[in-house]
Amino acid sequence: MALGATLSVALVGMVGHVVEVEAHLAAALPAFTLVGLPDASLAESRDRVRAAVASCGLTWPNRRVTVNLSPATLPKSGSGFDLAIAVATLAGAGVVDLPRVRGVVHLGELGLDGRLRPVRGILPAVAAAVAAGHPDVVVPEASVAEASLVPGARVRGARTLAAVLAAHGAPVEVPDVPAAPAEPVAARVSAFDPDLSDVVGQDEARLCLEVAAAGSHHLLMVGPPGTGKTMLAARLPGILPDLVEDEAVEVTAIHSVAGTFDPGGGLLRRPPYEDPHHTATPASVIGGGSGVPRPGAASRAHRGVLFLDEAPEFTTAVLQTLRQPLEHGELVLHRAAGTARYPAQFQLVLAANPCPCGMAVGKGLDCTCRPEQRRRYLGKLSGPLLDRVDLQVELQPSRATDRTGDSSDQVARRVAAARAAQAERFAGLPWRTCAQVPGAWLRERLGPDRALVADLDRAVDRGTLSRRGADRVLRVAWTLADLAGRTAPGRSDVGRALALRTRGRGA
Known part of the structure; x- marks a missing residue:
């Protein structure tokens, strides 16, 4: 033996x-x-x-x-x-x-x-x-x-x-053979880095994008085709700051398990960007496979951006399973062979047309959709899912007089300054951005003056905003204050955050 x-x-x-x-x-x-x-x-x-x-x-x-x-x-x-x-x-x-x-x-x-x-x-x-x-x-x-x-x-x-x-000391002859090649990695090839200056007009949407980047907030953009929803989403990673050391190791480890990491470039320092097609299955977005499940697009987007273009076209199974990572920042996948946990703390960006035909603009004179078709289309984005989306903006077709705005570098500098203010505020605490902070902590820092959140209280009383939604409005208000260089939000920041969340319905 x-x-x-x-x-x-x-x-x-x-x-x-x-x-x-x-x-x-x-x-x-x-x-x-x-x-x-x-x-x-x-x-x-x-x-x-x-x-x-x-x-x-x-x-x-x-x-x-x-x-x-x-x-x-x-x-x-x-x-x-x-x-x-x-x-x-x-x-x-x-x-x-x-x-x-x-x-x-x-x-x-x-x-x-x-x-x-x-x-x-x-x-x-x-x-x-x-x-x-x-x-x-x-x-x-x-x-x-x-x-x-x-x-x-x-x-x-x-x-x-x-x-x-x-x-290890064995008496064997070592053959001179070439090394087995690494598994090829499908790289996203781009001739240029997309810049925000490419987007014409859409000032409110650009503001929402900047706020989303500064505070790690989720974003919904609704507008007809050609208004720049996809362009804006693709430019969000370019204004996000680089990953810090522990984040880079964590993100790189996920892509190593997923088989999408090229070690020749070292650790992944830039926030990842995932944009699955609307025909993607739940397993490809959330994770799955035989045996122990593998990470999907949601986990590969950890510390970065998950963009769902034509979001109402995704299956209900995909959209509803996003609620867990949006709330807890991780995915827990149970299979017969075992349970796997994958980090999934991403920024969700949703893009949708106003109706199936996409032409419901203004009075909708060119729209061919029946009212029930419109309700069914946007109804795919359920209330519990939208309640977790901090920023919601409606895009209108650009006009000939519209001009381009700041470049990605200019916006990125403002985002970096806001992130630095948040890092100082949350030093020693388990949070890094406003989107991660519990609402109770933010309310305590507002002080006893209820007039500051009067608009927010009225929206809750009318039923246009849930308590979870009210906390998320406060998080956006703090981000707006950080971008403006203020140490705490004022009533105007809370009102603006409410308008950005409700697309003007609760302001």
């Missing part, structure tokens, strides 16, 4: 768990058994590992091999355990030195020719290993740049299983 062991990492959502990979070699009829709740792709590793070992010129142990992934009650998925299984098995067979591999984390998929192939989620996996006190990590050569982004990690890259075994 012989026993070999090494380490790997299992990801459940964004949480990494260090897994001990044990290989027991018994003098019995040759067999290979893998236990510890593996999924289908992991269960197939026995064939990949056996072929990879043979490709290194080594003989597979002629014994009964039992590989256990501990803790056995934790679901494991993916092919990233291949390398650890091979190393643990050969350590049990005496090919490599057991003390040298026991405390090392091995991550990577094995090809039948023995080459190491990169896998998704290297960044959060290495971060979990370092946090657990295991800084020595072996990864495929194509994943070295990504793994090295984790502070404190001692990363070694390898092209083949033979190279890993030789580094």
Whole structure:
């Protein structure tokens, strides 16, 4: 009997768990058994590992091999355990030195020719290993740049299983083969950065965009086709400040798990922008898939912008599932194979036409939609969803006399100044922007003068605003004060915030 062991990492959502990979070699009829709740792709590793070992010129142990992934009650998925299984098995067979591999984390998929192939989620996996006190990590050569982004990690890259075994003292010849390429990442290619100066007119919508950026508020734009709704939404990331260090690591980890991260550019420092098509399924927007669910567009937009163009055309299932992340900043996905939690603290931007045909402008003389069609169309944006949207603006067609406004750089400087004021106000508190602050905290800072919120109280009494909506109006009022350089909002700020939320109905 012989026993070999090494380490790997299992990801459940964004949480990494260090897994001990044990290989027991018994003098019995040759067999290979893998236990510890593996999924289908992991269960197939026995064939990949056996072929990879043979490709290194080594003989597979002629014994009964039992590989256990501990803790056995934790679901494991993916092919990233291949390398650890091979190393643990050969350590049990005496090919490599057991003390040298026991405390090392091995991550990577094995090809039948023995080459190491990169896998998704290297960044959060290495971060979990370092946090657990295991800084020595072996990864495929194509994943070295990504793994090295984790502070404190001692990363070694390898092209083949033979190279890993030789580094651990095995008497094998290391072939000179090219490294397995990283999984291609679909990059968003743009010849230029969209600038706010491209938008003609729409002063109120531009103000809403600036307020949204300054306070991380959600935004709804309603207007006929061609009024600039999509242009404005695409320019919101350009006026947002860069991500701070911990935000950049968090966002990069999500994109690593999703397979949309290119490590060649380092950590993602700019807020992400996701704009799924209205035919997207709930799984693609919210997250899903077989086994442990993968992050969707809502999680990939974490710390950035999620734009739903033609929002009423999205299915009700997609729109209603956005309520959880809007309220709590994370998505909890329950599946038979386990529960995954993904951060989803994004800025939601919705764009909609005033009616199905889009021509209900002014008196709607050119509109061909019946009244019930209009109600049914905008009714897809339910009250509970809109109650969580801080800013709502109606866009009108541009006129020939309209002019362009400030550029993105000019607006970004004002946004940065407002964010700096909020950072100073919330220093030592768990919030960074006005949109995250509880309404009770903001009300306490307004003082006892009820005249300040008289307009707000009247809107609540009339039923045009909920209590949640009133708190959100206060958050916008504080953001308006920050943009104006004031230390606290006045009654005019509260009135303006109310008008921006209700499209003028409750002002």
